[in-house]
Amino acid sequence: MEQLQGTMIHYPWGTFEAVHSLLGTQPDGRPLAEFWLGAHPLAPSALDGTTLDAAIAQHPTLLGDQSLAAFGPHLPFLMKVLSARHALSLQAHPNREQAQAGFAAEEAAGIPRDSPQRTYKDTWPKPEILVALDEFHTLAGFREPAETARLFSELSAGPDVERLIAPLRSRGGEAALQEVFLQVLSLDDERRQAVDAVLAAAVDHREADGELGEFARTALELDDVFPGDPGIMAALLMNRVVLEPGQALYVPAGRMHAHLRGTGIEVMASSDNVLRGGLTSKHIAVDELVTVVDFSWGRPTIRTPEETSPGLWTYHTPALEFEVNRIEATPGREVALPKRAQARIIFVTRGSLTLRCPQSVVDLHQGDSAFLSAEDVEVSARGDGQAFLASPGLS
Numbered sequence: 001m002e003q004l005q006g007t008m009i010h011y012p013w014g015t016f017e018a019v020h021s022l023l024g025t026q027p028d029g030r031p032l033a034e035f036w037l038g039a040h041p042l043a044p045s046a047l048d049g050t051t052l053d054a055a056i057a058q059h060p061t062l063l064g065d066q067s068l069a070a071f072g073p074h075l076p077f078l079m080k081v082l083s084a085r086h087a088l089s090l091q092a093h094p095n096r097e098q099a100q101a102g103f104a105a106e107e108a109a110g111i112p113r114d115s116p117q118r119t120y121k122d123t124w125p126k127p128e129i130l131v132a133l134d135e136f137h138t139l140a141g142f143r144e145p146a147e148t149a150r151l152f153s154e155l156s157a158g159p160d161v162e163r164l165i166a167p168l169r170s171r172g173g174e175a176a177l178q179e180v181f182l183q184v185l186s187l188d189d190e191r192r193q194a195v196d197a198v199l200a201a202a203v204d205h206r207e208a209d210g211e212l213g214e215f216a217r218t219a220l221e222l223d224d225v226f227p228g229d230p231g232i233m234a235a236l237l238m239n240r241v242v243l244e245p246g247q248a249l250y251v252p253a254g255r256m257h258a259h260l261r262g263t264g265i266e267v268m269a270s271s272d273n274v275l276r277g278g279l280t281s282k283h284i285a286v287d288e289l290v291t292v293v294d295f296s297w298g299r300p301t302i303r304t305p306e307e308t309s310p311g312l313w314t315y316h317t318p319a320l321e322f323e324v325n326r327i328e329a330t331p332g333r334e335v336a337l338p339k340r341a342q343a344r345i346i347f348v349t350r351g352s353l354t355l356r357c358p359q360s361v362v363d364l365h366q367g368d369s370a371f372l373s374a375e376d377v378e379v380s381a382r383g384d385g386q387a388f389l390a391s392p393g394l395s
Contacts, residue, residue: 001355001362001376004345004369005046009034013225018083018263022133022349023367031085037345037369037390038078040270047371056343064342064374067392070320077322078270079345079390082130083263086225089280090139090234092293093126095253099273102288119285121272127319128268129250129303131326131388132243133349136262139218139238141255142297145172148237151215157201160194164233174295177237181295184233185278185286195230199223214240221260222279231278239299246326248303250317254294265349267390269321311335311381317393325389329353329381337379337389344372344391351385 008019014033020026023035036043039053047055052075056062060073067076094102102120111118130136142148149169152161164183167176187194202216202223218240222232238256243249243264251257256277275289276282305313305326312335313326329335329351337344346355347369355362355370357379362370364387372379381387 001357001360001370001372001379002048003362003364004037004052004371006035006037006369007043007045008032009036009043013084013086013088015083015085015263019081022081022263025367033083035081036078037080037347038270039075040078040272042272045369045371052371062343062373064340066394067342067374070392070394074270075343076270076320076392077390078268079347079388080266080268081263081347082259082266084259084261086261087222087279088259089282090231090256090258090277091274092256092277092289093128093251093253093271094120094273094275094292096123096125098253098292099123099125099271102273116283119273119275119283119288124269124271124273125253125321126269126271126273127250127252127317127321128266129248129315129317129319129322129324130243130259130264130266131248131315131324132245132262132264134245134263136243136264137260138241138243138249138257138262139235139260140241140249140251140257140300141239142177142237142295143239144297145169145177151212152198152236154212155198155201155205155216157194157197160191161197164191164194174297177297178290178293178295181234181237181293182286182290184230184237185284187230187233192228192230195228195233198233198236199228226279229279231280234278241300241302243302246304248305248315248324249300250303250319252318254292255300256293265324265347265388267322267324269319309336312337320393323391323393325391327353327381327387327389329383329385329387331384333382335381337381338391339377340391341374341377342392342394343374344376344389346370346372346387346389348385348387351383353381353383353385353387356380356382
């Protein structure tokens, strides 16, 4: 076990103080959106005078035989602190087969990997889970089409909008949802007046109770950041989800989503494949996006962890690339981490912990992190604090 130093990532949508408060560092006036812990080559963490990706390249046995067999000489997950001040772009991620095919096609086409027109940066999928540290708002998956049609009608935004969303009412089904989604992302200048009409109607209903008020306020919240963006219409087809601290949202391949505001721990497959669908100035490959997006609908499941052993809580997902545990240590109680001959990362979000294994002892305080290699199989934690543990999702 060795202490790990993560990397700060400054994106415009980040908060100014939340991550700094967690890390115990001083704000510098720049928005701090993410803090990366992992071996992703774009921002690898520092480990004992080198970087984690370099250490793994030199000593792939750090990962363990099972992980090497499943994923090769790569740490399969990336752990982040994510803190959003306002909405991120609408986006979805490919599954492994789509990522491999898309990457191969763009390589064959000669599109540079750093090109703004590049969609597939690697051959990996990107399922992810976010665990809320405070109240966290996000858009995830599509609302039932008839319910969305009802909300637009109650908004009373006029005939242009009614014509645009008519397939949701007349036919329903995934094909209708896909048709409307594609139409709103492809609005020309003349038809963008539908967006203006929705926003004008939203002002009249922003104080309404219930779903209609939330629907209107979501439109106006997005317009504050992305004025008149047609992605606002696409976002209004989606479910708004609010997570309380400790609750989690799992985002599988193909699910449209856009985090709105809040701070949480995010763990994902170590990939940079993002297909954007609006609320962004970056490249939007609409034709490719619709081949990846899952147009089924329904409220996503808010996940709560299971206490799998005293002081150890597990967030269950089907992802093979990662598993997430929450450690709740109290004085006088030892918390046994799962016995895994695999590489893991732990990050302390509150208080202090002492990690012990036969090979070493590491003291960690809020904002500290550590890398556990495949040799660190039997590890326990003592102290008074909270931490999150990320590992491969292999049994």
